[in-house]
Amino acid sequence: MMLRITQLLESIGEHQAGVSFFLFSAAGVIGVVNGLICAPDLGPEIMNLANNIARHGTFANPFGSMPTGPTAANPPLYPFLVAGVVKLLRAPNLVYGALFGGSMLANAITAALLPRVSLVLYRNVIPGVIASALWLSAMPVIPGWDTSYTVLGLLFLCVLTASTAGPSHSSQKVAGRAGILCGFLFLLNPSSLLIVLPWIGFLLWRGKANLRRSARSCGTMVMILFMFVAAWGGRNYYQLGAFVVRTQLGIALFVSNNDCAQSSILRDQLNGCYQSHHPNVNVHEAELLRASGEVQYDRKRIADTKRWIRSNPAKFFEFTAARIHEFWFPAREVLPTDIVFSDAFRRWVNQQNRVAYAIWIITALSVPGLILMTRRREPLTLFVLTVLAIYPLMYYVVVSDMRYRYPVLWLSLLPAGYFVGAALAKPAAKAPAREQAADAMCRVG
Numbered sequence: 001m002m003l004r005i006t007q008l009l010e011s012i013g014e015h016q017a018g019v020s021f022f023l024f025s026a027a028g029v030i031g032v033v034n035g036l037i038c039a040p041d042l043g044p045e046i047m048n049l050a051n052n053i054a055r056h057g058t059f060a061n062p063f064g065s066m067p068t069g070p071t072a073a074n075p076p077l078y079p080f081l082v083a084g085v086v087k088l089l090r091a092p093n094l095v096y097g098a099l100f101g102g103s104m105l106a107n108a109i110t111a112a113l114l115p116r117v118s119l120v121l122y123r124n125v126i127p128g129v130i131a132s133a134l135w136l137s138a139m140p141v142i143p144g145w146d147t148s149y150t151v152l153g154l155l156f157l158c159v160l161t162a163s164t165a166g167p168s169h170s171s172q173k174v175a176g177r178a179g180i181l182c183g184f185l186f187l188l189n190p191s192s193l194l195i196v197l198p199w200i201g202f203l204l205w206r207g208k209a210n211l212r213r214s215a216r217s218c219g220t221m222v223m224i225l226f227m228f229v230a231a232w233g234g235r236n237y238y239q240l241g242a243f244v245v246r247t248q249l250g251i252a253l254f255v256s257n258n259d260c261a262q263s264s265i266l267r268d269q270l271n272g273c274y275q276s277h278h279p280n281v282n283v284h285e286a287e288l289l290r291a292s293g294e295v296q297y298d299r300k301r302i303a304d305t306k307r308w309i310r311s312n313p314a315k316f317f318e319f320t321a322a323r324i325h326e327f328w329f330p331a332r333e334v335l336p337t338d339i340v341f342s343d344a345f346r347r348w349v350n351q352q353n354r355v356a357y358a359i360w361i362i363t364a365l366s367v368p369g370l371i372l373m374t375r376r377r378e379p380l381t382l383f384v385l386t387v388l389a390i391y392p393l394m395y396y397v398v399v400s401d402m403r404y405r406y407p408v409l410w411l412s413l414l415p416a417g418y419f420v421g422a423a424l425a426k427p428a429a430k431a432p433a434r435e436q437a438a439d440a441m442c443r444v445g
Contacts, residue, residue, distance in 0.1 A: 016125055020112040023132045027111035027139065031104035034141050038347040042099065043144030045074055045280060050082035063279045065286040070239040071294060072247045076232065077187035078146040096143075103143035106152045110410075111135055113155050118414060120162045121380050124421070131410070131417035134365075137358035140406055141351070147406045150189045155410060157181050157196070161203055161221075175217035179224025186228050190245050192407060194391045196225065202383040240295050247294040249394075250301030251278060256319070256398040257305050259312075263322035264331040265399040266349075270339070274399075319397075326400035327392050328363050330356040352402065359405060362412050369415030372422055384411050 012019050045062040049071070052061045061067040062074055085098050111132045118128025140147045161178045182200075185192040200218050207214025233243045240247070255261070260273035268274040279285040289297040309316045332353050335341055373381040388411055395404045 012126060012129055016115060016119075019125075019129055020115055023115070023129070023136070024108045024112035027108035027136055028104060030136055031107055031139060031141065034139075034351065035100055035104065038141070038344065038351045040100070040141045040143060040348070042096065043142070046079050046082060046144050049074060049079035050086055053080060053083035054086040063286050063289075065279060065281055065283045066290070068279065068286055068290045068294070072236045072240055072244055073251070073294060074248070075146070075187055075190055075246065077184060078149070099143040103141070103148045106148035107135075107139040110148070110152050110155060111139075113152070113159065114410070114413065114417075117155050117158050117410075118417065120159055121414070122378065122418065126421040126425070127414060127417035129417070130420045131413035134358070134362050134413055134416060135410075138355055138362060138409065140355075140403070142403060145403060146188045147403055150185065150192060150407050151410060153181065153185045153188065154192065154195060154407065157185070157199065161199075171213060171217045172220060175220040176224065179221040182221055182225040183228030186225065187232060189407065191391070191394070195387050195407060197222075198383055198386045198390075202380075206379060240293060242295040244295060247298040250298035250305070252398040253305040254301035257308055257316060259308075261319065261399070263319055263326060263400055264333070265401045266331075266333050268399050270336065323398070323400045324392075324396050327395050327405060329360045330402045330405065331400055332356050356402065359402070359409070362409065362416050365416035365419055366412040367415075369417070369419030372419055373415060378418075380414075384415065387411055 044064050048064060049059065049062045052058060058070070059076055059079070060070045062071050082095075082099065086095055089095050089098055114132040114135060115125045115128035118131065119125045122128075140151075142148075157178060160174060160181065182196045185196060200221055204214055204218045207217070229245065233245060236245075236247075237243045255268065255274055255277045258273065258277060260271060260276070262268045262271060262273065265274065275281045277285065279289050292300065333349050335346065335349060370381065370384065373384075387408060391408050392404075
């Protein structure tokens with residue numbers, strides 16, 4: 001048995017391209033099957049923005065209840081990409097198929113890329129292969145959001161920038177491309193800054209042997225990144241009257257912390273609390289937003305939430321504790337028996353619960369993986385721990401949603417793969433030693 005494991009690990013290392021192709025193909029098949037079993041809905045806010053861009057050429061009116069004008073409630077890149085698909089294909093079925101196919105393709109490339117990322121970061125492909133196998137069970141099926149592309153972009157950034165800490169003379173060119181990629185990631189999902197900036201800091205630290213060149217490369221990346229931030233913030237200042245990156249925080253806090261709120265977004269929707277607080281479906285809230293403007297509305301709802309928290313500290317603590325747990329171990333949803341749901345919705349909830357269990361396993365395996373990485377002084381460890389400490393903070397105080405977990409799921413997948421790979425390699429390494437000892441005893445005998 002141990003000999004077979006040894007041979008398998010060696011074979012994987014010798015046939016990396018073939019293994020990556022197999023993982024890519026498996027991800028594609030699994031993604032298509034999941035989509036056929038349970039066709040996912042497109043994100044209403046993204047589609048509203050995309051349709052408005054395609055028809056009127058303006059980034060406005062994200063909410064379904066009524067037109068509210070120019071917006072910064074959502075990042076711009078994915079709605080513009082979807083708008084391009086809408087203008088090109090026109091027919092809703094074709095648009096849906098293209099968005100679903102693009103999302104599944106991004107998931108499949110992620111599966112194929114994880115071994116390469118592992119080789120770059122661990123100098124060993126095995127943790128990435130195991131991480132990719134785990135990814136197959138937890139891939140997002142949400143083409144209405146940027147999720148799959150954000151994960152893929154972050155992995156590609158790791159591979160692209162691996163050379164910036166080395167002796168390559170082309171590091172400035174690489175840094176320039178990486179800076180542009182960082183900018184696009186910001187426009188895709190502004191929260192990615194909480195991953196990108198620590199990564200740039202990690203690159204700077206890893207290149208300390210040639211600190212001047214490393215600082216120049218990292219500085220180039222930061223400068224280009226913040227040109228994107230400045231451009232988007234400047235647009236918002238011109239359109240909305242304030243230099244902001246996003247105006248969704250107040251809405252998210254207001255929907256998540258009130259007398260009828262629940263810990264997860266699905267439970268909030270099932271009891272009607274979301275519908276009574278969110279301008280996407282509540283006309284009164286949308287009218288307030290349009291009358292005051294997004295920035296002022298957002299500030300008002302932040303202030304309202306702070307007042308509610310001061311009046312209900314125990315309830316807020318209860319919500320926060322539940323959401324901390326549900327970020328790492330997503331909620332398993334149970335539909336109420338007194339409400340009639342469609343078969344399609346029930347299949348979607350069951351599918352989400354299966355994915356939740358997969359993420360539970362990934363999270364559980366990542367803990368001993370991180371401990372082992374710390375004991376072995378893996379250079380990546382501090383970066384992973386830093387991101388996993390700061391990124392979730394904003395999601396601990398709003399309704400939990402599995403979608404929020406994905407941008408840092410790869411930082412749990414890799415340690416999980418590292419741990420499983422080490423567990424497999426240890427007995428496999430001992431087997432030849434035992435065989436050599438047995439041979440020696442036979443010769444002595």
